[in-house]
Amino acid sequence: MRKVSRGWVLTIVFISLMSLIFLAPTFAGDNLPSWWSKVFPSKGIRLGLDLKGGIFLLLGVQVNESVEVELNSINEIIKNDLTKSRALVKSSNINGSTLTLNFYSKDDLDKALTAANDNFSNVASISANDLSINIQLNSEYIKELKKNSLAQVKQVIENRIADFGLIEPSIQTTGNDRILVQVPGASQKDRERIVDLIRKTAVLEFKIVNAAGITEDIILQGQGVSSKDELAAKNLEIHPGETGNQNENFFLTEDIAKVTGESISDARISFDNFGRPAVLFRFKGEGAANFGDLTGENIGERLAIVLDGNVKSAPVVNDKITYEGTITGTFTPEEAKDLALVLRSGSLPVPVAVEQERSVGPSLGQDSIDSGRTSMIVGGILVLLFMAFFYRLQGIVADIALLLNMLFIMGFLSAFGVTLTLPGIAGLVLTLGMAVDGNIIIFERIKEELHIGKTPLAAIEAGYSRSLWTILDANITTLLTALILFWFGTGPIKGFAATLSIGIISTVFSNVIVARLITNYFYRDKEISTVSI
Amino acid sequence: MDIFKLDKTYDFVSKIPNAVKFSLLLIVISIGSIAYHGGPNWGVEFTGGTELQVKFPTGPEVKYIRESLEAQGYEAEAVQQFGLASDHEYLISFSPKVVSFDQIQDFKQKLNDVIATTPEYAGAQIQRIDYIGPKIGKELIQKAILSILLACVGILIYLVFRFELGFAIGAVIALFHDTIITLGAISIADKEFTLAIVAALLTVIGYSVNDTIVIFDRIRENMSKSLQKNFGTIVNEGVSQTLSRTILTGVTVFIVLIPLFFLGGAVIHDFAFTLIIGVLVGTYSSIFVASAFVVYWRKRKSAEDS
Numbered sequence: 001m002r003k004v005s006r007g008w009v010l011t012i013v014f015i016s017l018m019s020l021i022f023l024a025p026t027f028a029g030d031n032l033p034s035w036w037s038k039v040f041p042s043k044g045i046r047l048g049l050d051l052k053g054g055i056f057l058l059l060g061v062q063v064n065e066s067v068e069v070e071l072n073s074i075n076e077i078i079k080n081d082l083t084k085s086r087a088l089v090k091s092s093n094i095n096g097s098t099l100t101l102n103f104y105s106k107d108d109l110d111k112a113l114t115a116a117n118d119n120f121s122n123v124a125s126i127s128a129n130d131l132s133i134n135i136q137l138n139s140e141y142i143k144e145l146k147k148n149s150l151a152q153v154k155q156v157i158e159n160r161i162a163d164f165g166l167i168e169p170s171i172q173t174t175g176n177d178r179i180l181v182q183v184p185g186a187s188q189k190d191r192e193r194i195v196d197l198i199r200k201t202a203v204l205e206f207k208i209v210n211a212a213g214i215t216e217d218i219i220l221q222g223q224g225v226s227s228k229d230e231l232a233a234k235n236l237e238i239h240p241g242e243t244g245n246q247n248e249n250f251f252l253t254e255d256i257a258k259v260t261g262e263s264i265s266d267a268r269i270s271f272d273n274f275g276r277p278a279v280l281f282r283f284k285g286e287g288a289a290n291f292g293d294l295t296g297e298n299i300g301e302r303l304a305i306v307l308d309g310n311v312k313s314a315p316v317v318n319d320k321i322t323y324e325g326t327i328t329g330t331f332t333p334e335e336a337k338d339l340a341l342v343l344r345s346g347s348l349p350v351p352v353a354v355e356q357e358r359s360v361g362p363s364l365g366q367d368s369i370d371s372g373r374t375s376m377i378v379g380g381i382l383v384l385l386f387m388a389f390f391y392r393l394q395g396i397v398a399d400i401a402l403l404l405n406m407l408f409i410m411g412f413l414s415a416f417g418v419t420l421t422l423p424g425i426a427g428l429v430l431t432l433g434m435a436v437d438g439n440i441i442i443f444e445r446i447k448e449e450l451h452i453g454k455t456p457l458a459a460i461e462a463g464y465s466r467s468l469w470t471i472l473d474a475n476i477t478t479l480l481t482a483l484i485l486f487w488f489g490t491g492p493i494k495g496f497a498a499t500l501s502i503g504i505i506s507t508v509f510s511n512v513i514v515a516r517l518i519t520n521y522f523y524r525d526k527e528i529s530t531v532s533i
Numbered sequence: 534m535d536i537f538k539l540d541k542t543y544d545f546v547s548k549i550p551n552a553v554k555f556s557l558l559l560i561v562i563s564i565g566s567i568a569y570h571g572g573p574n575w576g577v578e579f580t581g582g583t584e585l586q587v588k589f590p591t592g593p594e595v596k597y598i599r600e601s602l603e604a605q606g607y608e609a610e611a612v613q614q615f616g617l618a619s620d621h622e623y624l625i626s627f628s629p630k631v632v633s634f635d636q637i638q639d640f641k642q643k644l645n646d647v648i649a650t651t652p653e654y655a656g657a658q659i660q661r662i663d664y665i666g667p668k669i670g671k672e673l674i675q676k677a678i679l680s681i682l683l684a685c686v687g688i689l690i691y692l693v694f695r696f697e698l699g700f701a702i703g704a705v706i707a708l709f710h711d712t713i714i715t716l717g718a719i720s721i722a723d724k725e726f727t728l729a730i731v732a733a734l735l736t737v738i739g740y741s742v743n744d745t746i747v748i749f750d751r752i753r754e755n756m757s758k759s760l761q762k763n764f765g766t767i768v769n770e771g772v773s774q775t776l777s778r779t780i781l782t783g784v785t786v787f788i789v790l791i792p793l794f795f796l797g798g799a800v801i802h803d804f805a806f807t808l809i810i811g812v813l814v815g816t817y818s819s820i821f822v823a824s825a826f827v828v829y830w831r832k833r834k835s836a837e838d839s
Contacts, residue, residue: 058669188659192641354634355666364586364660371798378796379789386788390781423729426793426801430736430808433789434743437782441747444778451539470750477691477746478739481684485735488680493732500736 004520008513016404019411026414045414047184048421048495051369053362054184055191057198058355059157063177065350066149067142071099074120074135081115082108090131098136109133146176152349154179159345160197166190178355191359193338201308201351202342204261206294207253209302209314210236219252239304241311244330251311253304259294263287267343269336270326277336278328281343288322296320307339372425379429380406387436391443393532397518398439405435405510412502421495431503437474438511442467443533456531457523464516471511479504536780542773545820546765546828552821556710559814563717570720576727577663579677581670582610582628583637585644586661589621593653598623601651605643615799622660622799637664677731681712684735688742696749699830700823704745707823711741711814718810719803729804737811740786744779744819751775752824764831772820783816 024032025044037043049056071094078101079089087108092101103109112133116126123141127134137145154173161169161183170182183194213219216228216238225231228238237255241248265284272278283291295303295317304314305327312329331339384402387395409431413420446463454462479501486497537543567573577584595612602609602625615622627637641659648654665673685705692701715737719726752771759767790812794805 060666060668192638195638353666354664355669357634357662357664359662361658361660363588363658368798368800371796372801375789375792375796375801378792382788382792383785386785422798422800423732423804426797426804427736429789429793429797430786433786434740434782436785437743437778440778440781440785444775444781447535447777448539448774466754470747473695473750474743474746477688477742480687480691481735481739481742484680484684484687485732488676489728489732493728496732500739 004517004524008517012404012514012517015408015411018415019407022411022414023407026410043414045410046417046419047365047369048419048424048492049182049184049358049365050360050422050492051365051420051425052184053360053365054182054186055194055360056356056358057181057195058174058357059153059179059181059198060353060355061150061153061177061179062351062353063146063149066145067097067137068094069149069350070137070145071097071135074116074124075099075101077119078112078115081119082112085111087111097142098134101133101135103131103133106131149350150177150179153352156346156348157181157198160342161194163341163345164190164194164197166194179352185362188359188361193334195354195357195359197338197342199352199354200338200342200348202261202345202347203308204264204343204347205257205306206259206291207239207257207304207306208294208298209304210252210254212241212248212251212302212314214247214249216250219250223252239306239309239311241314242329243311243313248314251304251314253306253311257306259287259290261343261347263290264343267340269333269340272326272328276328277331277333278326279331279336279340279343280324280326281340282324283322291325292320292322295322368422368425372422372429376425376429376432380432383432383436387439391439391533393522394439394443394446394519397515397522398436398443400518401439401510401515402432402435404514405506406432408506408510409499409503412506413499416502418498418502419495420499421492423492423496424499427496427499427503431500431507435503435507435510438467438471438507439515441470442511442515446531446533450531450533456528460519460523460531464512468512471508475504475508535777537773537777542766542770543776545769545772545824549821549825549828552825556818556822559714559717560710563714563720566717566720570723573716573720573726574723575674576725576730577626578665578728579670579674579726580628581665581667582626583665584624584626584661584663585641585659586615587623587625587644588658588660589623589654590656591621591653593621595623597653598625601647601654602644605640605647607640607643634664634666637662673728677728680731681734681738684738685709688738692746692749696753699827699834700749700753703823703826703830704742704749706826707745707815707818708738708741710818710822711737711811714814715807715811719807722806724803724806727803729800730807733804733807733811736808737815740808740812741815741818744782744815745823747778748772748775748819748824749827752827764835765828768824768828772824779816779819783812786812 021040023044024036024040075092082089088104089108089112090102090104092099101112103112109128109131113126113128116133116135120126120135124135124137150173154171157179158171161171161181166183166186168184172180174180181198186194211219211222213222219238220226220228220231223231223234223236225234231237232255235255237253239251239253241251263283263286264281267279267281270278270280298317299319301317302314303317304311305325306312307327312327315328327339384399387398387402389395391398409428412418442463445467446459449459449462450456482497482500482504486494486501489497595614599609599612602612607627609625610628611624611626613624615624641662644659648657685708688708689701689705692704712734715734719730724730748771751774752768755767755771787809790805790809793801794809797805
């Protein structure tokens with residue numbers, strides 16, 4: 001039994017070395033030579049947002065809206081088709097995943113039915129009765145629409161955040177309709193800007209202004225109608241104004257924009273004639289031609305630049321403009337910069353709601369790290385002293401194993417890129433206390449075996465072998481709860497569960513293998529008559 | 534060094550009736566306290582809402598903060614000091630019915646304005662913002678309950694596989710016992726029930742079952758050694774033989790929990806509190822609930838057999 005297994009010694013030395021290598025960036029920081037990071041890819045222990053500071057956003061993507069968006073566009077396509085063949089849709093409405101079109105005549109309906117069948121029979125079931133057509137989207141297609149809209153939203157958000165220029169942002173989809181955005185280490189101001197940036201739908205529309213007024217009622221009266229519904233029947237719409245002009249709180253425009261921000265190729269911050277921040281944008285391809293038509297046909301009219309439903313500015317069109325335009329308004333330089341950014345990255349296809357925000361300042365994180373470190377050092381020293389005091393030489397064996405165990409755990413944390421969170425630090429401290437449990441089980445057993453008269457070496461042998469399954473049983477069940485916690489948790493709690501799981505595995509290894517080897521080493525070639533325990 | 538004489542067998546079994554009364558009393562007090570407080574004091578993660586942690590350079594009065602919030606048209610659900618008094622940190626919370634995410638964005642803006650314009654607040658910082666929508670809150674409650682139940686079922690299955698059914702049931706009853714009493718202690722101390730507390734509870738479950746298994750293992754070992762012995766005696770011997778270990782491990786865990794409790798900072802403080810209670814109750818329940826149930830189970834079985 002006194003043989004010190006060479007294989008295990010090498011394994012332990014190897015794991016220790018690897019742990020040290022993986023941990024080097026954590027402790028040496030910038031003092032490492034520059035070739036280090038090229039040879040060893042580890043970046044050290046990764047800190048969670050609660051320790052490093054940063055923002056965690058869980059976004060609910062309203063993927064269901066993509067069905068309505070799709071039905072609206074089907075509606076547009078059929079209407080356009082019918083205009084060409086001189087037919088007319090009386091009215092249309094959307095109910096769930098079904099678009100219903102009503103007609104004045106059987107003749108018009110037949111033309112529409114042909115158009116619908118030609119274009120959409122593969123994605124929807126189309127049925128007709130009397131003077132109406134029902135177009136119901138297939139459930140497979142709806143699933144695809146939702147999936148696509150989630151992917152598009154993710155893409156847009158990725159573009160926006162990448163453009164903002166922050167380090168190590170992480171953007172993942174979770175479930176069918178959620179996106180998780182994590183950006184570490186941002187300042188408070190930046191965190192607020194990121195939230196605004198992500199949430200902006202950024203639908204830009206260009207519409208010719210019909211009228212402007214202080215209140216909605218004045219505009220309604222001017223049109224001789226009493227409600228917005230009557231306006232809608234005339235294909236008109238009221239937008240709130242944000243131009244800074246008190247006399248123009250509301251604008252009346254056409255309801256559907258002929259030109260939108262979709263065909264913008266570039267946008268950046270610029271300044272207007274008064275030196276105020278503004279956003280300069282450029283069109284590409286067809287968008288430029290359409291914008292040229294719109295401005296060319298409306299010289300002398302006012303053109304409303306509508307962002308997410310609000311009129312930002314409404315300049316008078318002096319000339320035909322094709323390629324570029326400027327949005328002026330009451331922007332701060334930062335707002336103008338962020339607006340340019342979202343215009344570049346495109347608009348969100350469906351709305352996004354923030355379901356959870358967690359935003360932590362860097363100083364709070366540093367405080368947590370400091371207090372976590374203090375309690376870990378104090379707790380660790382107390383456990384080491386307690387074991388050495390109580391179990392003498394065997395206690396020192398346990399202490400060496402415990403120190404190696406801690407090294408392994410932290411090495412594993414950096415090797416696997418587990419994120420260390422505040423509860424994770426607590427988990428580490430807790431592991432310190434629980435780790436010696438295996439040693440205690442073994443040592444108490446050795447004492448018993450000595451007590452019933454076994455020789456020291458036989459007692460040590462029996463102590464280790466008889467305790468093995470006890471230690472395994474006890475730790476497998478604990479590991480089970482840690483894994484469940486890992487599944488259940490998000491963010492900090494997941495970090496805790498990961499730390500605990502790694503701690504349990506490493507602890508069993510330390511208790512059963514490392515401590516045993518050290519014990520064997522101490523008693524390697526002498527006949528002993530007593531065990532210091 | 535020994536804390537207990539190695540060959541001394543303590544009589545635990547005779548104390549089971551009293552232990553059962555004691556446990557029932559604790560459970561009644563716990564459930565009573567939870568009921569009295571109208572359920573757990575769910576944290577913002579579960580109810581949904583917003584919590585802001587603000588650090589001030591000097592310590593303004595809670596009332597003063599409240600008033601300057603109200604001047605901005607925001608009535609906070611709670612403004613409370615957080616951590617040590619010398620940190621001048623405050624938690625400001627809103628329930629979701631009052632404040633939507635958009636309002637919170639607006640509120641943040643206004644709070645920054647107030648900080649910038651009020652001399653007493655100069656240099657104050659919003660250190661942390663947690664906003665949890667109502668949908669997420671509900672999901673988290675379900676997940677928290679589910680994870681605790683799942684942990685119990687998983688442990689039950691493993692123990693049935695490794696031990697006998699009676700042992701497995703005993704261990705799981707002990708887990709429920711520990712969870713309820715720990716929840717009761719949290720309720721009596723009027724602590725918020727947060728995600729970190731769920732993590733602590735699951736850790737308590739892990740610790741408690743760990744402790745129980747070590748004792749069960751010894752009981753099982755003794756059972757195979759001495760078939761004719763009275764089962765109560767076997768349990769007494771098993772518990773006595775592992776008593777040193779039970780106490781020592783409890784002590785080492787305590788040794789690390791104490792610094793966590795006092796030095797770990799505000800968030801960790803409640804987490805450590807939960808673990809301290811849980812470790813105490815878990816150690817007690819391994820002997821007086823889990824092992825006691827095994828004695829009862831055996832007795833019933835042998836009565837059925839004869």
